[in-house]
Amino acid sequence: MSTSQLSAEIHDRGFCILPGVVPPDRCRKIADSVRGTVERLQESYPCPENVGFVPGLINHDQSFAEHLSAPSLLALCHDLLGHNIRITFTSAIINHPGNLRGDWHADWPFNQTNAGHVPVPYPDRIMHLTTLWMMTEFTTENGATLIVPGSHRETTNPTADAWDGPTDQPFENEHPACGPAGSVLVMDSRMWHATSPNSTETDRVALAVRYGPWWLNSEVLRPGSETRRQMVDEPGLKDNQVPPIPRDVYDRLPQNVQPLYRHWIET
Template sequence: MSQVSPQRPRGLDQLDRDGFCILPDVIPRKNITAIREEVLAVVAAHRTESAPQQVGFVPGLINHTRCFAPYLLESQLAVLLTASLGAHLRISFTSAIVNEPGNQRGGWHADWPFNQTNAGHIPAPYPDVRMHVTTLWMLSTFSEKNGGTLVVPASHRRRSNPTAHIDCDAQQPLPEEIRITGEAGSVLVMDSRLWHATAANQTQNPRVALAIRYAPWWLNLEVLRPDSAERHRMCRESGRDDNRVPSVPNDVYTQLPVEVQPLFQHWRESPR
């Protein structure tokens, strides 16, 4: 077994260099099937109309199920996230993403707040600072055929991405792209600036994933809150829309494991 230095969390070197890394066994194998089935049931009941065809998408997943909550601060993940974003972590998004058989390849993009089409975005050219981390949780094994995410290694160091008007066709394959594969229970950790794209699922089975995003305490998330005054103003003034992340009702909050509650405290419905 390879030695991991206590000073350098597992995956941090690769996250710095390539903009992503994969942490294995974040969800214990014995629990994966039950969590996948629960997430599929939530997606069947609550999927949004606005997602691309053959993609089952549910934002604010934590309001529908807490089945994944015990792992949100799994030890290797917590150490890596804290080294990346500092103390007092927050969760910004909890979404289910099911790429169903026959879904289309998606466009190259970087995630919020680097996606230049959102009302809330950090304008390109943006600085070389890690400000947000996207994690994709593999509830199915990600394979070459079933839609393992496409990424462009080291693209997090570029100062823009294909959601801006740059010299790159977001719909076309890129020579340097690679596909992420991994066992169910693994988590792909990406700097949110990394260029990535949905891949087509060419199998007969759904590829089931969670997109959980983590933010530092100092990143303003208010544009994501559906009814915030700041969101209304930013959308109106920019003429753009943004992702909607529903607030967490108090009864949902109290059902969370105590150690996980601080990750959602900023998003509680009731006054803090």
């Protein structure tokens, strides 16, 4: 499919699945590496039972780095968000066997429980993209992300104070985003989605990489920033944390990936 067809899918349904972004043999190596990194660091990062989560993954594991600027994905990001794209989050998410279904939400900056959020009602504008990289295949059984197609056009989501619908119950029109290893689910971050249980015996390994335009202020995510002090620490609120990238890690990134992280180098 062409970039404009993929863009049209995201505008219409809120998501598309890009196949073959990472070759199968690389997926196996990356999945092993990410599993090892999560095992090593997991204790430092709280997360739900039987879920492995490490934020700022690029600081600890660069096994997947060369793929972050995959031409098909960057073309789509540029088409939807404009020039000077940035990566805002790089996390590992592993659904181990036995994890539970998660609550419906939209991602930062649309999750209303975060200090840094676009207040409802949202304008109908794509402002941030969430990509979930399938380093093992995503199936209905192993916890393929649940999405509600079309929900990106709503002016609110189930994290809003005024929401009185279900937060942890199935929606009739929910859809598991399945795909072979190496595929990337790309969705408008306004899209309602939820973690799905893994009822198999093996891990579902994913990378959650989010891409934003230059004009979207992500300073609230940076530990120790003035903005975070003002919006999160002083009022005692919560938000995600994205550790900055040490200069030596940044210097070792592939040249065409560096521009995606240049705004987040540790000072």
